[in-house]
Amino acid sequence: MLTMFLRSRELLLLVAIAALLVVVTWRFPGFITLANLANVYNDTSILIILALGQMVVILTRCIDLSMAANLALCGMVAAMLNFYVPGLPVLLLVLIAVVLGTALGAINGLLVWKLDIPPIVVTLGTMTIFRGTIFLLSGGAWINAHQMSDLFKSLPRGIVAGMPVLSWLSLAVIIAMLVVMRRTPTGRAFYAVGGNPHAAVYTGLDVGYTRFKAYCLSGGFAGLAGYLWVSRYAVAYVDIAAGFELDVVAACVIGGISIAGGVGTVPGAVLGALFLGIIKNALPVVNISPFAQMAISGTVIIIAVAVNARAERRKGRVILKRAEHVA
Amino acid sequence: MLHDTTTSRIAPAITLEGISKSFPGVRALSDVSLTLYPGSVTALVGENGAGKSTLVKILTGIYKPDGGSIRINGTAVSFPTAHAASKAGVTAIHQETVLFDDLSVAENIFIGHAPKTRFGFVDWAFVNEKARALLKEIGADIDPSIRLRDLGIANRHLVAIARALSIDAQVVIMDEPTAALSHKEIHELSELVEKLKAAGKAILFISHKFDEIFRIADRYTVFRDGRMVGEGLISQTTEDQLVRMMVGRDVGQVFPKKQAEIGEPVLTVAGYRHPTEFEDINFELRRGEILGFYGLVGAGRSEFMQSLFGVTKPSAGAVRIDGNIAVIRTPSEAIAQGIVYVPEERGRQGAVIGLPIFQNVTLPSLGQVSRKGFLRMAREFALAREYTARLDLRAASLDQDVGTLSGGNQQKVVIAKWLATKPKVIILDEPTKGIDIGSKAAVHAFMSELAAEGLSVIMVSSEIPEIIGMADRVIVMREGRIVGRFEREELTAERLVRAAAGIGAVPGEGA
Structure with a gap:
């Protein structure tokens, strides 16, 4: 187990993160304080939750490009309910956001499962539909901070045992996902379906249904993140989190989740998200312009993909040798 | 050696001499010769696995031979790439056209x-x-x-x-060109072959259909177990002679067949049919029996098995397990009813590369190794250890990625996976295809052991020695139908080949 960990991509990422921290601290010593690191984690919480949802979808050889739009729609619905129906308890609103997100994810899943449409097409389509629906619901208007109840805004910021609720929530999601991926038949099915769909069929796993479940999960996480986003930034409008789905995919890729499916771990996705989170938080404090930040993030993603591709190519050579043997 | 008058005066278009090709553990071709003449059709015949495809791949530059020479119009050539072969004027038309x-x-x-x-x-x-x-x-x-x-x-x-x-191209290879054609299309194709002949092309015609061979070809070359065992003029041979050359072999391989006690019927299949793949499949499988399914590639055996296992839907048919009607709509229902299927393509349909060995083994038994919806790793390891040990799996650790194992050991993992579900009926589709001799023997021994323990085995195989060596009873399929049923005592290679190729009974025999 230990040697496996030492050779793993997770360790490589940890080393990369440590190196990044060293560089940033050299320029700005205040960055490495516990309080600041806790802040960075809190800032990255939403990305972590989304990345874990995306991870499951990618594991099954699919992709969910509609996550950010799903997030925005669920966030808008929660904010509008909070504004127009003031009596509703906030926890009920959170629940509604999660259920709605799951339902939207289920639409993606059904289209992929029953109609066999390529996942990238399905979620590209629903991404636009979800955004359009927000416009139809809100008429293009914003829900601003003063239109939201205090509890609605303050719940994720509330401090419990020294940490904001938002951080606790993402931690809970990480632990839940660790258990699901390692300890449940469904988690195992995600890996098997992505690793070898043909073999999965003969093993009695329903490939389409497993993908459907993955989309429901990513949708549910997007719904939860929708409420968290809207309450944290205290604003809801059509374009919130626009383009954020790419950050989520990037976090997965950096975290070693193979786009080819079947390979990836919860710690990997979390570390990938943290890596992006640290870059986004650290670069401004060391005075790097936003444009250079984008270029740096992009470079990191390409390096990560190149490292993954190299690892997979090595595997390919072994298989080829064997293929010759079989022929 | 040859005393024919029609072609001996014509210079050969291409000559292969002493061609050999080995793959690790398998000798695919040894010291093979082949001569093709311009304006003449040579039929290449042989069982599945006789080395025909390997030869085609050598001729088209996909494989490099280990030894031997190729001459075109008397000049020695070599084909390091497919492009070189096509530049030299050799082209192949495949069963499924690659366009x-x-x-x-x-x-x-x-x-x-x-x-x-x-x-x-x-x-x-x-x-x-x-x-x-x-x-x-x-x-x-x-x-x-x-x-x-x-x-x-x-x-x-x-x-x-x-x-x-x-x-x-001066040399045209037609690799089972008629396998997917209708009668009318076959007729058109044979007219075309005539035209190619008239244009002076040398044609290598690979087919399993004897009527075609005798209609189209001028010459024949017979391969068996990677060797050239006969050649000559079609006009001077008969179907019987060709069949005998194809199958006549030394019994070099000993099969570890144990006599199992054959009990009551476990599986009864009645009236299974599919709109395009197969029809009228009826048979009974008894406890402790190994039932062989023989046929040419594409006879509909795998398609039927997949349907029986719930991967594809049949249009009609009934299955009984232990006398009770069984409804099988999905593979998971089949597994629950005690039927498991070890597919042919180990890589594509068998092991999940990327998952460790133990997780591959427990994949269809996740319910068995969980409690209250959570997987118990200790139970997983126990189950995996039990069944991989029975199959004598050679692996450093059950934790290692199944992709790091050799082909034979991967096959063992796949079989262990199915045995762990404690099935009543196990369907093995080409269980030893492409694995080395040692692993083959282990799989055969194990198959025999399973039958002795009261499991019923369906073995789909295109290898005649394996069928004859292991099966208690054999069903032969051809073009989606059952065309022959043989008891163990009646099994001969000739009968199997005749039934599968659609030739009548051996002369002087009733059945």
């Missing part, structure tokens, strides 16, 4: 060697005109500008042939 669906017919004919204008662009006007002329030459009524996707199988073959002519 580009979304390109036009003309583009397909000229891709890779399209004539260019003086500016270095493709000369489309010339390409289209030349394609039209070529198609006309072979009597094909095809518009060169339409997409290949919109053509039927027969017309695709015509395009492939036009392509062969466009590179001015």
